[in-house]
Amino acid sequence: MSGVVSDIHLRNRLGPTLRERLCESADLAEVSGEPDRDLLKELRASGLLAAAVPREFGGAGGGPAEVNAIVQELAALNASVAIIAFQHFAVSARIAEWGTRRQREKLLPGLADGSCLAASAWSETGAGAAKRRLGSTGTRRGDGSWVLNGAKSFTTGASVADLYLVLVQSAEPDEDAEGVYGGSGQTFFLVGSDNPGIVPDLSLDLVGMRGSATGFVSLSECVVPDEDRLGDEGRAPEIIAGVRESGATLGAVAVGTARSALGLAVEHLRRRGLLDKPHVRHRLTELATRLEAAHAIVDRAGARTAPDPGTTTLLSKLYASTAAEEICLDVARMLGSAGYTTGARLNRVLADARAVALMGPTNDVCRELVAVSWQS
Ligand SMILES: Cc1cc2nc3c(=O)[nH]c(=O)nc-3n(C[C@H](O)[C@H](O)[C@H](O)COP(=O)(O)OP(=O)(O)OC[C@H]3O[C@@H](n4cnc5c(N)ncnc54)[C@H](O)[C@@H]3O)c2cc1C
Numbered sequence: 191m192s193g194v195v196s197d198i199h200l201r202n203r204l205g206p207t208l209r210e211r212l213c214e215s216a217d218l219a220e221v222s223g224e225p226d227r228d229l230l231k232e233l234r235a236s237g238l239l240a241a242a243v244p245r246e247f248g249g250a251g252g253g254p255a256e257v258n259a260i261v262q263e264l265a266a267l268n269a270s271v272a273i274i275a276f277q278h279f280a281v282s283a284r285i286a287e288w289g290t291r292r293q294r295e296k297l298l299p300g301l302a303d304g305s306c307l308a309a310s311a312w313s314e315t316g317a318g319a320a321k322r323r324l325g326s327t328g329t330r331r332g333d334g335s336w337v338l339n340g341a342k343s344f345t346t347g348a349s350v351a352d353l354y355l356v357l358v359q360s361a362e363p364d365e366d367a368e369g370v371y372g373g374s375g376q377t378f379f380l381v382g383s384d385n386p387g388i389v390p391d392l393s394l395d396l397v398g399m400r401g402s403a404t405g406f407v408s409l410s411e412c413v414v415p416d417e418d419r420l421g422d423e424g425r426a427p428e429i430i431a432g433v434r435e436s437g438a439t440l441g442a443v444a445v446g447t448a449r450s451a452l453g454l455a456v457e458h459l460r461r462r463g464l465l466d467k468p469h470v471r472h473r474l475t476e477l478a479t480r481l482e483a484a485h486a487i488v489d490r491a492g493a494r495t496a497p498d499p500g501t502t503t504l505l506s507k508l509y510a511s512t513a514a515e516e517i518c519l520d521v522a523r524m525l526g527s528a529g530y531t532t533g534a535r536l537n538r539v540l541a542d543a544r545a546v547a548l549m550g551p552t553n554d555v556c557r558e559l560v561a562v563s564w565q566s
Contacts, residue, residue, distance in 0.1 A: 203238050204263055212267035219270055219401025220538045224392075225350050226271075226401055233271060234304030238264075242282040242438075247298035249282070254437030255492035257283075261438075262488065265446020266453075269542035270401035272443050273549070274307070274347045281308035281355045283436060285380070288421045288429055293380065297353065309347030311407045312357040312550065314340065319552040321357070321430075322373035326409060328358035336360075336419070338379060338387065338412040348390035348405035354381045356388075356409065361424050370558045371551050372427035378420040387412025398541025434559065435500040440546050441488040441510030447543040448481050448514040454536050455521040458528060473524060477517050484510040501563065504556040511546040511553060518543045 215226040233239065241256045243249020250256070257279045265272035282301045285293055300306030317324045326340025338358055345354070361375035368374060381388050392405040421429050455474060456465075464470045487506045496502035518540040522529045529536045547553040 203236050204260075208232055208236060209267055212264065212271060215401060216268040216270065216538065217535070223395060223400045225274075225403035227350060229268075229271065230274070230307070230350055233275065234307065236304070239275065239278055239282075239304045239307070240302040242279040242286065243298045243302035244286055247286070247294060247302060249298065249302040253492070254439075254494065255489070257438040258442040258488055258492040261442040262446045262449075262485075265443040265542075266449045267446075268401065269443055269447050269450075269539070269545075270399045270403075272446055273399060273402050273404075273440075273545075274309075274350070276438075276440065276443060277310045277346050278308045278351075279438060280433065281310055281353065283438065284355065284378075284420065284429060284433070287432065290417070292417060293420070297380070301353075306352045307347060307350060308353045308355065309345055309351035311342040311345040311348075311354045313342060313344045315343045319550065319555050320371055320373075321376075321550070322368055323363055324357065324359040324373070324376060326356070326358045328360040328377055328379065328414075330360075330416075331413075334416045336379065336414045336416065338381070338409040338414060340409045342407040342409070344394070344404055345390070345407045346399075346402050346404045348403050348407050349392055350403045351390075352383050354383065354388060354407060355379075355420065356381050356407075357426055358409075369427055369431075370562055371555055372430040374427065375424050376426035377423050378426045378429060379414050380418045380420055381409075381412060381414055385412055385414070397544070398538065399545045400538075400541075434503050434551065437491045437494045437499055437503055439488055439491045439503050439506045439510070440549055441484065441491065441506035441508075444507075444510035444514035444543060444546045445481070445484050445488050447539050447546070448484060448510075448517040451514075451518045451521040451536060451539050451543070452477055452481055454539070455524050458525050470524070473520070477520055480513045480517055484513040498563075501560055504551070504560050507546070507551075508553050508556045508560075511543070514543040514546065515540070 215229045240250040241252040245251035261272050261276050328336045328338050356379045360377040364374045389408045394405045459465050487509050491503045491506035
């Protein structure tokens with residue numbers, strides 16, 4: 191795959207059976223709050239997870255445009271699965287970019303063929319949205335290996351992932367060197383789920399994204415060889431900064447959820463015979479316009495054609511997530527009382543859409559990251 195992902199490619203990979211399963215599973219997870227492990231097996235087998243892996247390692251050689259297109263398509267059907275895939279793509283891309291030759295040869299083929307699903311364990315209770323001064327630590331041992339201790343929270347894909355990209359504090363932070371997102375003295379490690387020192391826990395009960403296996407991950411005397419460190423010791427903020435430069439954006443998840451909400455509105459209003467009322471049609475047109483604008487900024491982030499692609503990536507998340515929440519709320523009003531029942535699908539879509547603004551970098555942190563560039 192190169193350039194903008196082709197519709198045909200997506201249609202082939204995301205065939206009617208998988209689409210149906212994604213929809214059905216989203217409804218089930220709303221009630222159970224559990225990830226659908228069988229569906230994830232189908233996703234692994236679909237070939238879609240290869241998108242962000244270079245061809246030389248068995249991947250599809252896609253870039254941010256492909257990742258955004260796949261994530262958006264998944265999110266329109268099942269936002270929980272979309273964020274699991276988003277994290278998988280993000281970790282794949284970080285390994286392709288920052289990994290040693292050995293790490294790339296060892297990990298990328300499995301990330302491409304779906305035998306290895308990856309997750310990001312950066313957040314933790316107490317460290318906050320800026321992820322400075324982490325409580326989780328990495329300490330180097332006499333033999334050169336590391337021991338990780340701490341507790342991560344809100345890790346998407348916890349318990350279903352085979353590989354975690356874990357962020358820890360490996361040295362005291364330098365207060366004078368702090369940036370907006372990520373702190374000095376932090377290091378990334380690649381930890382396999384078969385490491386007995388890493389234990390996932392799905393006791394978080396989320397309002398939305400209920401099938402995303404977003405939970406805690408505890409690190410208890412978790413021993414990791416130095417060769418599983420990603421990037422230089424203490425230099426995680428450089429890798430974090432590179433993420434927003436990449437063009438892959440959670441705005442794609444937002445666009446998918448907004449598409450889904452708009453679809454629900456059209457379906458309901460048609461069924462109720464309200465589409466011949468001009469004010470109803472015009473409200474829908476307003477929403478479709480906002481959706482199109484959100485789609486366009488996500489595409490521009492993925493294409494990396496803006497003068498400053500990093501800023502556009504941040505703005506795409508900000509704009510698309512805000513637009514998606516507003517579209518969902520407007521659709522809720524348009525559904526009338528039919529949207530005010532617990533079983534109404536729109537409420538699940540709205541709860542999913544709300545999560546995007548909260549995911550890192552949060553929308554406030556995005557604003558701050560854009561604003562600081564004007565000060566320098
Ligand atoms: C569904 C879901 C999935 C997630 N998946 C993952 C995942 O896979 N991996 C992972 O590591 N994390 C994940 N997260 C966690 C997410 O990245 C964090 O919730 C986020 O970083 C915010 O952290 P916090 O809740 O501690 O924010 P808090 O620090 O408590 O922030 C509270 C509010 O203050 C604002 N704020 C705080 N500090 C600043 C600041 N310095 N500048 C500007 N505004 C600020 C925030 O934007 C927020 O609005 C997920 C979260 C959700 C909801």
